[in-house]
Amino acid sequence: MKALYHAIREAIHEGNLLHGEKMPSTRELAATYQISRGTVNQVYDMLTSQGYLHSQHGRGTFVAYQSEFNKEENTTQYSTQHLSAWGNRIEQLVQTTPQRHTQSTVTRLTSEALIDFSKYQPDLTKFPYDEWNNRLYAEVRHREHYSNTTYATVDSLGEPKLREAIAAYLRRMRGIQVDSNQIAVTAGSMQAIALLTQLIADPGDHVVTESPCYVGISQAVLATGAKLIEANLDGQGIVPQDWDARMLFVTPSRQFPTGEMLSLERRRTLLDWAHRHDALIVEDDYDSEFRYRGMHVEPLKTLDKDGRVIYIGSFTKTLPFEVRLGYVVLPPSLSDTFRKAQALYEPRPVNLLEQRALAAFMTSGQYERHLRRMNRLYSRKFHLLLKLLKQELSTWFDWVENEAGLHVFGWWKGDSSSYYTFRTLARTEGVIFSEVSTSTALSKKHGIYLSFAHLSDPELKEGVLRLRNATRSHV
Amino acid sequence: MKALYHAIREAIHEGNLLHGEKMPSTRELAATYQISRGTVNQVYDMLTSQGYLHSQHGRGTFVAYQSEFNKEENTTQYSTQHLSAWGNRIEQLVQTTPQRHTQSTVTRLTSEALIDFSKYQPDLTKFPYDEWNNRLYAEVRHREHYSNTTYATVDSLGEPKLREAIAAYLRRMRGIQVDSNQIAVTAGSMQAIALLTQLIADPGDHVVTESPCYVGISQAVLATGAKLIEANLDGQGIVPQDWDARMLFVTPSRQFPTGEMLSLERRRTLLDWAHRHDALIVEDDYDSEFRYRGMHVEPLKTLDKDGRVIYIGSFTKTLPFEVRLGYVVLPPSLSDTFRKAQALYEPRPVNLLEQRALAAFMTSGQYERHLRRMNRLYSRKFHLLLKLLKQELSTWFDWVENEAGLHVFGWWKGDSSSYYTFRTLARTEGVIFSEVSTSTALSKKHGIYLSFAHLSDPELKEGVLRLRNATRSHV
Numbered sequence: 001m002k003a004l005y006h007a008i009r010e011a012i013h014e015g016n017l018l019h020g021e022k023m024p025s026t027r028e029l030a031a032t033y034q035i036s037r038g039t040v041n042q043v044y045d046m047l048t049s050q051g052y053l054h055s056q057h058g059r060g061t062f063v064a065y066q067s068e069f070n071k072e073e074n075t076t077q078y079s080t081q082h083l084s085a086w087g088n089r090i091e092q093l094v095q096t097t098p099q100r101h102t103q104s105t106v107t108r109l110t111s112e113a114l115i116d117f118s119k120y121q122p123d124l125t126k127f128p129y130d131e132w133n134n135r136l137y138a139e140v141r142h143r144e145h146y147s148n149t150t151y152a153t154v155d156s157l158g159e160p161k162l163r164e165a166i167a168a169y170l171r172r173m174r175g176i177q178v179d180s181n182q183i184a185v186t187a188g189s190m191q192a193i194a195l196l197t198q199l200i201a202d203p204g205d206h207v208v209t210e211s212p213c214y215v216g217i218s219q220a221v222l223a224t225g226a227k228l229i230e231a232n233l234d235g236q237g238i239v240p241q242d243w244d245a246r247m248l249f250v251t252p253s254r255q256f257p258t259g260e261m262l263s264l265e266r267r268r269t270l271l272d273w274a275h276r277h278d279a280l281i282v283e284d285d286y287d288s289e290f291r292y293r294g295m296h297v298e299p300l301k302t303l304d305k306d307g308r309v310i311y312i313g314s315f316t317k318t319l320p321f322e323v324r325l326g327y328v329v330l331p332p333s334l335s336d337t338f339r340k341a342q343a344l345y346e347p348r349p350v351n352l353l354e355q356r357a358l359a360a361f362m363t364s365g366q367y368e369r370h371l372r373r374m375n376r377l378y379s380r381k382f383h384l385l386l387k388l389l390k391q392e393l394s395t396w397f398d399w400v401e402n403e404a405g406l407h408v409f410g411w412w413k414g415d416s417s418s419y420y421t422f423r424t425l426a427r428t429e430g431v432i433f434s435e436v437s438t439s440t441a442l443s444k445k446h447g448i449y450l451s452f453a454h455l456s457d458p459e460l461k462e463g464v465l466r467l468r469n470a471t472r473s474h475v
Numbered sequence: 476m477k478a479l480y481h482a483i484r485e486a487i488h489e490g491n492l493l494h495g496e497k498m499p500s501t502r503e504l505a506a507t508y509q510i511s512r513g514t515v516n517q518v519y520d521m522l523t524s525q526g527y528l529h530s531q532h533g534r535g536t537f538v539a540y541q542s543e544f545n546k547e548e549n550t551t552q553y554s555t556q557h558l559s560a561w562g563n564r565i566e567q568l569v570q571t572t573p574q575r576h577t578q579s580t581v582t583r584l585t586s587e588a589l590i591d592f593s594k595y596q597p598d599l600t601k602f603p604y605d606e607w608n609n610r611l612y613a614e615v616r617h618r619e620h621y622s623n624t625t626y627a628t629v630d631s632l633g634e635p636k637l638r639e640a641i642a643a644y645l646r647r648m649r650g651i652q653v654d655s656n657q658i659a660v661t662a663g664s665m666q667a668i669a670l671l672t673q674l675i676a677d678p679g680d681h682v683v684t685e686s687p688c689y690v691g692i693s694q695a696v697l698a699t700g701a702k703l704i705e706a707n708l709d710g711q712g713i714v715p716q717d718w719d720a721r722m723l724f725v726t727p728s729r730q731f732p733t734g735e736m737l738s739l740e741r742r743r744t745l746l747d748w749a750h751r752h753d754a755l756i757v758e759d760d761y762d763s764e765f766r767y768r769g770m771h772v773e774p775l776k777t778l779d780k781d782g783r784v785i786y787i788g789s790f791t792k793t794l795p796f797e798v799r800l801g802y803v804v805l806p807p808s809l810s811d812t813f814r815k816a817q818a819l820y821e822p823r824p825v826n827l828l829e830q831r832a833l834a835a836f837m838t839s840g841q842y843e844r845h846l847r848r849m850n851r852l853y854s855r856k857f858h859l860l861l862k863l864l865k866q867e868l869s870t871w872f873d874w875v876e877n878e879a880g881l882h883v884f885g886w887w888k889g890d891s892s893s894y895y896t897f898r899t900l901a902r903t904e905g906v907i908f909s910e911v912s913t914s915t916a917l918s919k920k921h922g923i924y925l926s927f928a929h930l931s932d933p934e935l936k937e938g939v940l941r942l943r944n945a946t947r948s949h950v
Contacts, residue, residue: 020656020811082721082753083812084699087674090816129618136615136828140608143797181495187662187825194820199562216822223819224559246557278557322618322827336495337558341565344698345669347691350662350825352797353611 115463158185165362201226212436237262307331425470590938610832633660640837676701681720687911712737782806900945
């Protein structure tokens with residue numbers, strides 16, 4: 001085992017294995033060296049933890065380290081030290097994506113055995129593909145008849161019919177009085193988050209985010225060079241303060257990922273804060289489609305009287321994951337500027353075929369019927385999972401009971417070291433999940449969240465069992 | 476007529492007609508006021524030239540001016556003075572798009588009568604929609620079978636099969652030795668141009684562009700806050716100098732829009748410049764697919780030994796205009812950073828259905844067969860148009876004879892004032908075209924370019940006749 005370890009490390013140092021190169025599979029290597037796959041896995045794990053390799057779930061293992069030898073050879077090449085300040089920030093950013101980190105450590109398990117709570121996906125086995133595909137077919141068929149003039153009227157904000165359908169949906173389902181010309185269709189919500197941050201925040205400015213929050217939001221803020229103010233949560237969502245900041249990202253309906261719900265009083269306080277500081281609030285209503293008990297919570301946007309709230313929604317939780325469509329409701333003061341910003345990158349709308357299919361899907365009522373069906377299905381899965389979690393895992397976790405959305409969140413009750421032990425054991429059990437941690441001066445708090453929509457009942461049960469087994473050593 | 480003019484102007488000043496509001500059609504207004512449509516058109520034209528209105532071809536006329544009265548009313552709203560430096564630059568930028576300017580002045584003509592040389596589009600009447608649609612149908616049909624794992628392997632750089640098909644195309648047709656992992660699929664070439672500029676240029680940096688050049692390039696540079704160095708052309712393309720700059724945008728195969736071709740010697744000089752300044756060259760090979768005489772010109776990229784040339788291509792000239800797909804060939808030093816930059820806005824690829832359909836379309840040979848057919852068709856149209864232009868319009872124009880691409884470029888031989896007269900008359904005749912002007916200390920040079928691919932032979936003939944008529948007053 002040591003021999004293999006040193007051989008690979010040396011090959012990387014010597015530049016015989018190049019940065020980015022794909023490593024042989026453990027099966028191949030085991031066969032070549034006549035050793036067990038377990039041994040190869042151990043070697044790969046060691047080299048991964050030392051930064052020589054990194055593995056990507058479903059893709060294989062790759063060389064992560066660039067040898068000095070190899071770097072020297074490249075000196076005649078264009079040097080990336082000449083990136084812009086923005087480019088340098090981008091370089092730093094995405095390597096810290098937790099997603100990758102999570103996925104890199106489970107290669108020892110075959111994918112069949114894995115229970116993956118970390119995938120944020122709808123249950124596609126219940127998606128009405130026939131209806132949806134027929135809408136797409138119709139758009140493909142009609143496409144050749146689109147005249148130049150028809151296309152000319154579609155600016156970067158998106159297909160007018162879809163923008164109208166979204167406006168109607170928001171008025172009816174979310175109580176937002178909105179006109180379609182305030183709506184921009186985006187390629188998923190990330191495009192909206194990144195463009196808005198770029199439009200508002202200068203390097204050195206302050207931008208408030210919840211802590212924890214969706215990693216894409218903090219990445220977008222850091223990309224602009226602005227400074228993050230990480231606001232605390234206290235069980236009732238974000239704790240308002242008199243921040244000196246230009247903008248605030250918030251998830252009032254169901255804090256991401258903790259699931260906490262923001263009180264009406266706090267919502268008013270946030271709006272008042274924005275007014276006094278002439279700041280903007282970006283409300284990310286990322287999974288408001290699904291609620292399993294009680295009334296749907298009205299978005300913060302419905303309380304917004306002076307155009308300070310930007311509302312973001314997406315279809316990521318309701319349509320197949322390949323349909324990359326989101327939207328943003330813009331205050332009148334920003335809609336023209338946003339259009340220009342979007343048009344700089346994409347002068348014409350992307351995913352236009354899907355935009356048109358979705359417009360028809362929504363207008364016909366198929367979309368809302370689909371939502372209602374999914375709501376029943378997810379409600380059952382949600383309550384099953386929550387019941388199991390409370391039954392089997394209440395000793396070590398506080399589960400947040402906001403009965404909505406596509407994941408369940410729990411705070412770890414122990415300290416960091418016990419959490420890390422749990423996490424390692426969970427991976428050995430063959431279960432993965434998403435996680436967050438928040439730090440205060442004195443301690444670190446850990447939480448995990450489990451996406452359940454894409455898992456079957458037996459998988460949910462098996463997943464909870466494995467999680468419970470992973471807590472065994474603590475008892 | 477004066478009454479109507481003052482009535483509208485006052486309504487705008489008083490805030491009774493709001494910024495962005497759509498004006499009644501000339502027909503409606505003529506009926507209401509019992510005056511001729513020609514009079515209403517004249518009033519609209521006056522108000523447009525004064526910045527009160529602007530009209531968009533096919534959409535109508537809109538209020539362009541925001542009254543002080545109205546601005547004051549908005550003080551409780553979020554004020555856009557709080558945009559970031561980037562946001563402010565974006566605000567300035569796009570209003571100067573020449574496209575809009577051109578389109579705003581032809582509303583007096585019905586669209587039937589117009590000959591529009593300004594549309595940069597392929598001849599869609601000859602597009603093999605059956606073959607293409609079948610590829611799309613197949614992708615829609617297969618989509619429901621894609622497993623999560625399949626999707627997980629598609630990162631923001633785009634569908635692996637399409638990246639391989641593009642690499643094969645570039646190796647075979649453009650002589651570029653490229654591996655698919657150097658290729659990023661983009662939503663049209665603008666996304667590549669904007670992201671690359673942002674990655675390299677800081678505010679205050681210098682970026683060289685050709686003068687004239689594609690307006691999207693200068694907009695992308697200005698958006699970063701970098702300064703444009705506008706390089707001269709002299710009939711053989713860009714004139715190399717020892718610029719103090721970080722990057723250069725260049726169109727060596729066929730300068731956009733003048734059509735000038737860059738000599739091998741100058742190409743070497745540019746590469747040498749980039750090496751000495753540790754700068755990057757972005758080669759925009761925007762319509763290299765079509766050549767009507769002589770050898771295809773090899774891209775600058777084929778001479779690039781040390782990873783300083785970034786090559787951009789697109790499918791805008793060969794596929795229906797709704798398919799927004801382009802690509803960029805990245806030097807190894809930039810590919811990871813570019814992926815991260817693209818992923819900030821779009822963590823998952825857009826237009827994925829089309830990406831997969833196009834991969835199959837290319838791999839099967841259908842794409843190149845389509846290119847060959849179009850090359851024959853466009854060759855005929857090109858030679859017809861050039862013959863007519865030289866026959867009818869040689870007194871006033873120098874036509875550039877690089878026999879390739881989808882437009883013909885001509886320099887105006889007269890002074891500015893004669894050019895403006897010509898342009899006004901051309902619009903009255905019902906013909907529009909794209910135009911550029913370059914300024915030196917002493918004089919201004921004007922040029923026009925005529926896109927011909929989407930026009931029929933009779934339209935080409937009629938268009939040239941109208942252009943000739945517009946030069947009549949000069950003779």
